[in-house]
Amino acid sequence: MIEKGGYIRDIFQKPVGTSVTAYGWVKTRRDSKGVHFIQLNDGSCFQDLQIVIDAGTLPEDVLSQATTGACLRVGGELVESPGAGQSVELKAREMHVYGPADPQTYPLQKKGHTMEFLREIAHLRTRSNTFGAVFRVRNALSFAIHKFFQERGFLYLNAPIITTSDAEGAGAMFGVTTLDLMNLPRTETGEIDYDRDFFGKKAGLTVSGQLEAEIFALAFSNVYTFGPTFRAENSNTPRHLAEFWMIEPEMAFYDLEDNRKLAEEFLKYIIAYVLDTCAADLELFNKRIDNTVLSTLVHVAGSDFEHVTYTEAIAILEKAGRAWEFPVHWGVDLQSEHERYLTEETFKKPVVVTDYPREIKAFYMRLNDDEKTVRAMDVLAPRIGEIIGGSQREERYDVLLNKIRAQGLPEEAYWWYLELRKYGTAPHAGFGLGLERMLMYVTGMKNIRDVIPSHPWLRRVLNRRKPHPMRALL
């Protein structure tokens, strides 16, 4: 139990001469003839507390157990440090070893490790400098997100995680069932009989909270969701996860312009918050992971995003004189190579692209008067690609119904979505931000698997498992 003010980050704020007790894990240890140094970290801040032990102060059997990885309690006096790396240090009087760590087998070394190796020891990587910083920034980012919306009066909405809505078109859903998979009930026509399942119909994990957010926006005006989302897509890239966290604000009386401005204000706000509160952590990323991170964040927080329409973006790409792997002409969706060109070469900062062709975007996006484009927007970030996707929603009942029918979607499944337009409809808009993608952008981390709290025994949960050879026989 850590008493108030017991975190190492608080100890740094105390005056020299104070008697303090520090708790934490040994990061490194250095020994000289007459003095021992231990770097102690409790995760509360990037800076380690340097413990100084004069030879003979502590019993040898205690000191010998205080090796890299061990968990300690150290009592002593906070003193000015004559060394260069820190202003104060803890001169030890008393030490207790909660948990030793055998140096011969403890996998974390003082030297740098590859991310691939650290991923295999996901239960210990949290004690490394890099992952300490990742999860402190993730925490700050999450807090900043709530702060931004709460300051603006948005209602925080917990969208359901299990859903029986088959109207969500964002991606493949993980099934949720209590049926006996070895003995599935069948209907007369041989289909799986979901009437006999737990919810009486086919259920799955949510792929988006947007439709729920629309329900709430048309009652509470401005709302946002912030929660886990699941996609059973067979995506295997450093930018995709099967489970990730998404922030989805939805605003009544907002058009696409308002939506775009809010998205920009939002991104700048959370970046500024992290710059303000996680300076030491960001310096680590800048030094060890990507030496452009800090300057990029400062630049983005202080400058205006670019805005181009899809049509303008296509014109830029056509004039680029590149041999695109995917040829560019009006009507095609933007590919990774196109997004990268726009963000990394043309503008060198986040770019908002709006008004895409209706054919390549979802049915619920509001049709423009030209009847060719819809009020969609993507915020593209250098290196990450699409970080935000959003749109002004189609609020006109007849237009929405026609689009549902034209796309061959099951009209009956959208009855409630249509009723939102039938009774008291309002113009509204919203967007979705992937928390992990934002975290990648802020930290410079190159693989999305390194910004999530995963467990060693679930290491592969976030990757799709390769098909088992026996599967062909089933």
Next chain:
RNA sequence: UCCCCGUUAGCUCAGCGGCAGAGCACUCGGCUGUUAACUGAGGUGUCAGUGGUUCGAAUCCACUACGGGGAGCCA
């Protein structure tokens, strides 16, 4: 899902048909205050697995497993 690349000591990697290697970590020692300390010495192996080619395989071939990159899809 498709296309590439990889798997050798705890970690990072070299070796690419003929004795299993280096740096770091680790162990023991030296050093009056170190900052991923410095410094001397020392031990470290299912060469991912299975099968094949060969007098001989870490090395060549096949399959499997796992990891990484790129693409598609998207956040």
